[in-house]
Amino acid sequence: MENFAQRPEGPAGRPASIGRMPTVKRDTYTPDSLLSVAVRVFNERGYDGTSMEHLSKAAGISKSSIYHHVRGKEELLRRGISRALDGLFAVLEEVPAREGRAVERLEHVTRRTVEVLMAELPYVTLLLRVRGNTETELWAMSRRREFDQRVAELVKQAAAEGDLRSDVDARLATRLLFGMINSIAEWYRPDRVAHNGAAGGDSSASGGSNTSAEVAEAVVRTAFAGLRTS
């Protein structure tokens, strides 16, 4: 009833029939290329609002063919969420997130989290919208909470070291910080510049700055100017 779509495309969707290269993109779907289609539709219609029929139309293959690549709808959800979580947790392992003054580590994590969110936008968006209806979703929420708590500890530590203003509760500050960061998923669109969806504004250019590093810088500046002491 609505938007159709051609076959995979992926990174340069050429038929790779020249020479037999098993690791290279094929003309048919792989679990991963199908996932990217599915996640896009999940984000457009919501996971519960997306039927396998919707997915098959968007992927350009029949409903039953989807089951050739993945076990079912919930596996697509799990795979998509996993990818987001992997990216986020990797940030915490980076050296600048583990060494130095807490407020500096917090700033690094903030900046990198924004960058990962924008780089893996559809997957992180999917993660952020999970409601907890199934076991998969409960697992996702639990993992996400784990990540949030790791950051919350950084905030507390930075506050204890006197680098964050003391008139705003550390937990509340963490929540507001995440609110800012996560809201990026509501309006940022990698191409075009953002057609909107959440916070105001018409659809003309957004000040020209739209690389992930630039947005990350603006978030860090805005948030930390509000949070830092003096």
Add this chain to the structure above:
Amino acid sequence: MENFAQRPEGPAGRPASIGRMPTVKRDTYTPDSLLSVAVRVFNERGYDGTSMEHLSKAAGISKSSIYHHVRGKEELLRRGISRALDGLFAVLEEVPAREGRAVERLEHVTRRTVEVLMAELPYVTLLLRVRGNTETELWAMSRRREFDQRVAELVKQAAAEGDLRSDVDARLATRLLFGMINSIAEWYRPDRVAHNGAAGGDSSASGGSNTSAEVAEAVVRTAFAGLRTS
């Protein structure tokens, strides 16, 4: 399969059979008292993830009885969203939102928006999660965009008057501000103190401050310290 619930309760859910008082809370459901149950379930499971069976179980009446009070599932959504929008738009009509320096009006709107969000939490939460699958949802998104744009204009005006820092784009600043405000719906719980759901922290007391005015104050302080000049 899960949580049951008794009848209405409402504001002091007594049988009002003494004397015949047409405007007073009855022992049975009204469209509004049913709405409050429905909106709660919508927020727990997501609108698409909520079946009429879920609603009937939560309300303690049969599925078919729901149709005695409302036209159907989508009317419940529309009513819930309307209530949220009414509260938000009313803020823009308040005198301090219409008179004075732009940055002061912006600050007032921010504070009051936070307060309305917390006072009408379930309804605003419902509004914030709409995806745009049906005509009702598209209407909700359009109205919400309208509200956001009104605030965005305030931000631009305040920036033009030199009261907001110039190194962060006005549109981006608006989006980050809304991100902060709207994220409250992810963790604030009117009773108990917030069991979490989004940003970090364990479930012990959140520094004691949890009245809507206090949270609003913290948001305004954090956001505006980051946004304001000097």
Add this chain to the structure above:
DNA sequence: ATACTGCTACCGAACGATCGGTCGGTGCAA
């Protein structure tokens, strides 16, 4: 008092449609 009427708030059963998922294939390249 009793019987009848009309109305409100509810119910169980069932509707066609759609849900996620299964099955037995088919065409085609290696």
Add this chain to the structure above:
DNA sequence: TTGCACCGACCGATCGTTCGGTAGCAGTAT
């Protein structure tokens, strides 16, 4: 000739909604 990518037809379950009731009560005529 094997196996991969795909298909249409179909499964039981569940979806939102409709339908024909019915118990209980207020008002009224008897």
